[in-house]
Amino acid sequence: MISKKRQSKIILTIASTIIALIWLSPFYLMIVNAFKSKFEIFSNVLSLPSEWKFDNFVQAFIDLDFLNALTNSFIVTFLSVLIIIVFSSMAAYALARNKSRLSGVFFLVFVSAMLIPFQSVMIPLISIFGRMELLNTSGLIFMYLGFGSSLSIFLYHGAVKGIPVSLDEAAMIDGASRWRIFWTIIFPMLKPITVTVMILNVIWIWNDYLLPSLVLSQKNATIPLRMFFFFGQYTKQWHLALAGLTLAIIPVIVLYFFAQKHIIEGVAEGAIK
Template identity: 55%
Template sequence: MIAQNKAKTYGFILLGLLLSIIWFYPFYLVIVNSFKTKAEIFVNTLSFPSEGTLANYPEAFTALDFIQSFINSVIITVVSIFLICICTSMAAYALSRRQGKTSSIIYFIFAICMLIPFQSIMIPLVSIFGSFDMLNRAGLMIMYLGLGSSLAVFLYFGALRGIPKALDEAAIIDGCNRFQVYRYIILPMLKPTTVTVIVLNAIWFWNDYLLPSLVINKEGLYTIPLKMFYFFGEYSKQWHLALAALVIGIIPIIVVYMFLQKYIIKGISDGAVK
C-alpha cells in the first residue's frame, strides 16, 4: 500500500513537471529569441543565442511608441474593469437579495450569455456602435462592460449567496439605506471575488487584439497589441523586434498577476454557487 501511494505521488509529480514544461515552453521561445538577431532566429529557433543582444528592446520600445500605447492600454483596461466591478456587483447584489421569477430569469440570462461566442456577434455589434458614432476608446470600454458582465455577475452572485441577509437587516436597523449596506458592508466582503474579476478581465483586455482592431481607427489611440502589428508588414516580418516587444508588453500584466494571485483561487471558490 505504501509503495503504491509513493508510486502515485511520483507519478503526479512527473505529470506536473511535464505539464509545466509544456506550459512554459512558449514563454521560453519568446524570451530566448528576443535576444537574437533576425538571422539567428531563423537559423536555430530552439537554441540559446550564440551572441545575445539587447538592441532589440530599445528598438522595439521606440517602434511601439510604448509610452503612448501603454497609456492607452492602461486607460481602457482600468476604466473598463472599474465599470464592470461597480455595475455587476450592484446587479448581483440586487438579484441575490430579491427572490422571485424575475430575478431568476435575469440571472439566467446573464449566465447563458457566457455561452455566446464573441465572433458570432462582433459584426452587428461594431455596426451598431458605428452607426451611433461610438467607436474608438469610449465605445470599446462600453463593449467590454457588456461582454465582461456575464462572468462577473455569475461570480458575484455566487459569493453573495454565502453572505447572510441578516447582515443587511442589522445594518438597515442601525439606520443604513440599501446603498450604504452595499458600500460599507457587502462590497468589502466581496474583495476576493472583486480581485478575481479584476485579474481575469485585466488579462483579457490587456492582451486583446481582435475587438480593438475592429473598433479603434485613430492612430493616437492604439493599444499595445494593435501596435504590435507594426512588426508584420506585407513583405517582411521583424520577428526579433516583435518578440522583444511581446516581452515588454506582457511584463505589466504579469506584475499585476503576481501581486493579486493569492486572491484568485479564493475568489473563484467564493463565486461558486453555494
C-alpha cells in the same frame, strides 16, 4: 521497497513537471528569441542566444511608440475593469437578494450571454456604434462592460449568496440604506472575488486584439494593435515582435503575482456557494 503512496507521489511529480514545462515552453521561446537576431531565430529557434541583443528591446520600444500604446492600453483596461467591477457587483447583489422569479430570469439571461460568441454580434454591433459615432475609446469601454458583465455577475452572485442576509437586516434596523449596506458592508467582504474578476478581465482586455482593431484608430491603438507594426506584407521582424511581446506582458505578470493568492479562492467562492 518503495510504497505505493510513494510511487504515486513520484509519478504525480513527474507528470506535473512535464505539464509545467509544456505550458512554460511558449514563454521560453518568446523570451529567449527576443534576445536573438532575426537570422539566429531562423537558424535555431530553441537554442540560447549566442549573443544577447538588448538592442531589440530598445528598437521595439521606439517602433511601437510603446509609452503611447502603454498609456492607451492602461486607460482602456483600467476604466473597463473598474466599470465592470462596480456595475457587476451591484447587479449581482440586487439579483442575489431579490428572490423573485423575475430576478432568476434576469440572472439566467446574464449567464446565458456567456455562450454567445463575439463574432456572431460583431458586424451589427460595429454598425450600430458607427451610426452613433462611438467607434472610439469610450465606445470600446462600453462594449467591454457588456461582454465582461456576464461572467463577472455569475462570480459575484455566488459570492453574495454566501453572505448572510442577517447582516443586511441588522444594518437596516440601524437605519442604513441599501446603497450604504452594499458599499460599507457587503462589497468589502467580496474582496477575493473582486480580485478574481479584476485579474480575469485585465488579462482578457489587455491582450484583446479583435475588438480594438474594429473600434480604435491608430492614434488610440493599444499594445496588441501596435504589435502588428512588425508584420508586413513581405517581411516579419520576429526579433522585434518577440521583444515587444515581452515588454507587453510584464505589467500583467506583475499584477498577477501580487494578486495570485486571491484568484483560486475567489473562483471557488463564486462558483460553489
